[in-house]
Amino acid sequence: SNPFEVKVNRQKFNILGRKTKNDVGLPGVSRSKAIKKRTQTLLKEYKEREKTNVFKDKRFGEYNTKISPEEKMIRRFTLERQQNYGKKNIYNLNEDEELTHYGQSLAEIEKLNDIIDSDSDTEERGTLSAELTAAHFGGGGGLLRKKASSGQQDEEEEKPKSRKELIEEMIAKSKQEKQERQTRRESALELTEKLDNDWKEIQTLIARKTPKSERKDKEVEKPKPDEYDMIVRELGFEMKAKPSERMKTEEELAKEEQARLQKLEADRLRRMRGIDEQANKKKPSHVSADDLADSFILDKDDRCLLSYKDGKINIEEEEEEKDKEEEEEGGKEDNENEGESEEESASEDEEDGAADSHSDLESDLESEEEAAGNKEQKKHKTSENESQNVKELDPKMEAAKSELPYTFAVPESYETFKSLLAGRTIEQQLIILERIQKCNHPSLAVGNKAKLEKLFGFLLEYIGELATLDIPELRTIDKLVLPLYDLCQMFPEAASDSIKFILRDAAHDMEGVIEVKGRATFPGLDMLIYLKITSLLFPTSDFWHPVVTPAFMYMSQLLTKCRITTLQDVIKGLFICCLFLEYVSLSRRFVPELINFLLGVIHISLPKKQAQGYTVVHPFAPVGKNSELLLVCDKKDLESWQKQNLPLSIVTRLKETSRTEMNHIRLSCLALCFDLIKKCAALYESLPSFHEIMHPVRILLTQHVPVNAHPEQMQEWYCSALKELENKVKHYTPLICEKKKPVPLKQYTPKIVKVLEFGRKQGGSKKEQERKQLIQKHKRELKGAIREIRKDNQFLARMQLSEIMERDSARKRKVKELLGSLATQEGEWKAMKRKKGKN
Numbered sequence: 001s002n003p004f005e006v007k008v009n010r011q012k013f014n015i016l017g018r019k020t021k022n023d024v025g026l027p028g029v030s031r032s033k034a035i036k037k038r039t040q041t042l043l044k045e046y047k048e049r050e051k052t053n054v055f056k057d058k059r060f061g062e063y064n065t066k067i068s069p070e071e072k073m074i075r076r077f078t079l080e081r082q083q084n085y086g087k088k089n090i091y092n093l094n095e096d097e098e099l100t101h102y103g104q105s106l107a108e109i110e111k112l113n114d115i116i117d118s119d120s121d122t123e124e125r126g127t128l129s130a131e132l133t134a135a136h137f138g139g140g141g142g143l144l145r146k147k148a149s150s151g152q153q154d155e156e157e158e159k160p161k162s163r164k165e166l167i168e169e170m171i172a173k174s175k176q177e178k179q180e181r182q183t184r185r186e187s188a189l190e191l192t193e194k195l196d197n198d199w200k201e202i203q204t205l206i207a208r209k210t211p212k213s214e215r216k217d218k219e220v221e222k223p224k225p226d227e228y229d230m231i232v233r234e235l236g237f238e239m240k241a242k243p244s245e246r247m248k249t250e251e252e253l254a255k256e257e258q259a260r261l262q263k264l265e266a267d268r269l270r271r272m273r274g275i276d277e278q279a280n281k282k283k284p285s286h287v288s289a290d291d292l293a294d295s296f297i298l299d300k301d302d303r304c305l306l307s308y309k310d311g312k313i314n315i316e317e318e319e320e321e322k323d324k325e326e327e328e329e330g331g332k333e334d335n336e337n338e339g340e341s342e343e344e345s346a347s348e349d350e351e352d353g354a355a356d357s358h359s360d361l362e363s364d365l366e367s368e369e370e371a372a373g374n375k376e377q378k379k380h381k382t383s384e385n386e387s388q389n390v391k392e393l394d395p396k397m398e399a400a401k402s403e404l405p406y407t408f409a410v411p412e413s414y415e416t417f418k419s420l421l422a423g424r425t426i427e428q429q430l431i432i433l434e435r436i437q438k439c440n441h442p443s444l445a446v447g448n449k450a451k452l453e454k455l456f457g458f459l460l461e462y463i464g465e466l467a468t469l470d471i472p473e474l475r476t477i478d479k480l481v482l483p484l485y486d487l488c489q490m491f492p493e494a495a496s497d498s499i500k501f502i503l504r505d506a507a508h509d510m511e512g513v514i515e516v517k518g519r520a521t522f523p524g525l526d527m528l529i530y531l532k533i534t535s536l537l538f539p540t541s542d543f544w545h546p547v548v549t550p551a552f553m554y555m556s557q558l559l560t561k562c563r564i565t566t567l568q569d570v571i572k573g574l575f576i577c578c579l580f581l582e583y584v585s586l587s588r589r590f591v592p593e594l595i596n597f598l599l600g601v602i603h604i605s606l607p608k609k610q611a612q613g614y615t616v617v618h619p620f621a622p623v624g625k626n627s628e629l630l631l632v633c634d635k636k637d638l639e640s641w642q643k644q645n646l647p648l649s650i651v652t653r654l655k656e657t658s659r660t661e662m663n664h665i666r667l668s669c670l671a672l673c674f675d676l677i678k679k680c681a682a683l684y685e686s687l688p689s690f691h692e693i694m695h696p697v698r699i700l701l702t703q704h705v706p707v708n709a710h711p712e713q714m715q716e717w718y719c720s721a722l723k724e725l726e727n728k729v730k731h732y733t734p735l736i737c738e739k740k741k742p743v744p745l746k747q748y749t750p751k752i753v754k755v756l757e758f759g760r761k762q763g764g765s766k767k768e769q770e771r772k773q774l775i776q777k778h779k780r781e782l783k784g785a786i787r788e789i790r791k792d793n794q795f796l797a798r799m800q801l802s803e804i805m806e807r808d809s810a811r812k813r814k815v816k817e818l819l820g821s822l823a824t825q826e827g828e829w830k831a832m833k834r835k836k837g838k839n
Helices: 027-040 042-047 069-084 106-111 130-137 163-206 212-221 227-237 250-273 316-334 338-357 365-402 414-421 426-439 448-467 474-490 492-517 525-537 548-561 567-583 592-603 635-640 648-656 659-683 695-704 712-726 766-838
Strands: none
Touching: 027 042, 027 766, 042 766, 250 426, 414 426, 414 448, 426 448, 426 474, 448 474, 448 492, 448 525, 474 492, 474 525, 492 525, 492 548, 525 548, 525 567, 525 648, 548 567, 548 592, 567 592, 567 648, 567 659, 592 659, 592 695, 635 659, 648 659, 659 712, 695 712
């Protein structure tokens, strides 16, 4: 109706055949519809946002418009009947069931007008007595009093008693009952006393001892206690748990160990200087006969508790405690300085002399002469005792000098460290290293950590020097690994840096030799021991480790770049192979250098002929000067050979060995090679390419090794290695081309493109067109949803603003009313005040 609310959507061009839907728009009408819809939905939800009580109508078909009201009612009635079906309506009194009470039907009991009381003897039953009503209800006149008997009906009715008389009568009755109870109690006590006296007189006549036989029978008849009762009694006698001391921290333990070692060192120094322990102990002062002991003070209570053990007094524990206390006191006195002990002994001698001189005030001249003689004798005795003590202390001083010191400082250089351990047995070296660690624990001082880190490097260098001796001290090295491990656990970073430095230098030296000579040689025994120590100090199963991985790479270079020219090289190479197996025992990492080296070792044990079916890899050569390095042709040496372990120290003694021993070592190397092949087969059996990896070794063992020429023990090792290789199952199936349907040839059919109307977006194919339509629809719906959300927020903002305005207006109105009422009160008060002033 309003032309200003009508919006006309004009078009630029009129197109024939196109129907227009929205030529004229009504924004006011659509806005009012939207507001009405939001008030019914969004506003209702906004007002009930903090309410949790929701009524859910669960009636059948309430919101189903397809069902008629009659059908709804019939269906609801049937559902209610189904729910109540099968239940016994025992509380419905309208049914024919007969209800009873104590066996009597309630219908018959209800018909009776009066209940018969069997206890009452009066003719009128069911009525309350006058006394009862008077006591509880205060009388009640003549209505509740008993009627007179038939003979006394003509007499006058008695007057009712007052309340006071009734209460007095009740009090008198209660007092009478109380007195009766007292008399009954007293008579009962007299009877019991009389009965007790009579029983005592009779008991002397009855009492007699039962014979032993009857007693034994009775004891036998006693039931044995159950297992449960026995366990309960044992639990009662068990010792209860006592609270234990708390676990001490590492710092506290280090301090205690340092204090202990310092005390022992002080004792050793005192014994080495010849100071007697008895001299430091206090001498008992002389006490005269006239001393009344007035100054006696009980320093501590020496009394002890009386205790028994197995029926005897327990005295041993007390003596042990006393001995411990004396030892502690002696240890405390030993820690004192020598000067203090000498001063104390001198002062004690003076005090003793003073006590002796003033002990008797009434002494005669004869006693003075005797005292002078006694002094001379004492001096003579003391000089003799001192000479005896010196003779006794000489062996003690020598023993103290030969003992190891208990405290050590960390050496600052390798020379001092080496001089500290020089000339010592292995046990003494271990003790020295242990005491250095305990006296210089990192928790005791700030600079101890850096000192002990240096100690690790010194110990590592010392082990390398022991390995490079003419006769390497392998047992000493084995024992020194334990303190090395302890230091590595304390300082892992410093230990890893030291090992990495050694590995870096060894690899650099090997590269320099290869550049100069073109070939490298195996390192010395010290480097091999360092590689072994690396596997003991650090985890070898990690995928990458800052110390183990460089050691791994260095060992692989040794097996590939070092030429095999002597028997020593073979032994060193086999030792590295053993280290490889130790390194990869957990990770099962494949090492190709290991397999190639074992293959080459078997190859150099065969007579010269061309290798068929396998290839030999560097550092081995198929034909050459050293291609028969492990070949043994002497039958006597073959027959006399026995399996023996190959120690590392044998590397330094090969030049001094005889030809027979050399042949035995060659055979031992070959046996070790068979054993390593067996271990490799067990280690790499899970690899899919196991058979391809071990194929050259299998060909070499089956076709080229002369088994019959070797001794029986060697044949056993050979058979076990070959059996281990052949018994493994393949873990893969060979590759086969997949069977597929033949792909048809492409046909050159024309591509038909649908031409759309001008101006519309054209797509290549039907899928592309559907995709573009879906994208356009999604954009349109997204814009519409954003628009609706924006309108919802605007509507809620308007509602919130209207609520705030209503609250503000109500508040203003109330404030205005309050101010008005206060103004009227103030006006009335002032008017009254003016009237009073006028009056």
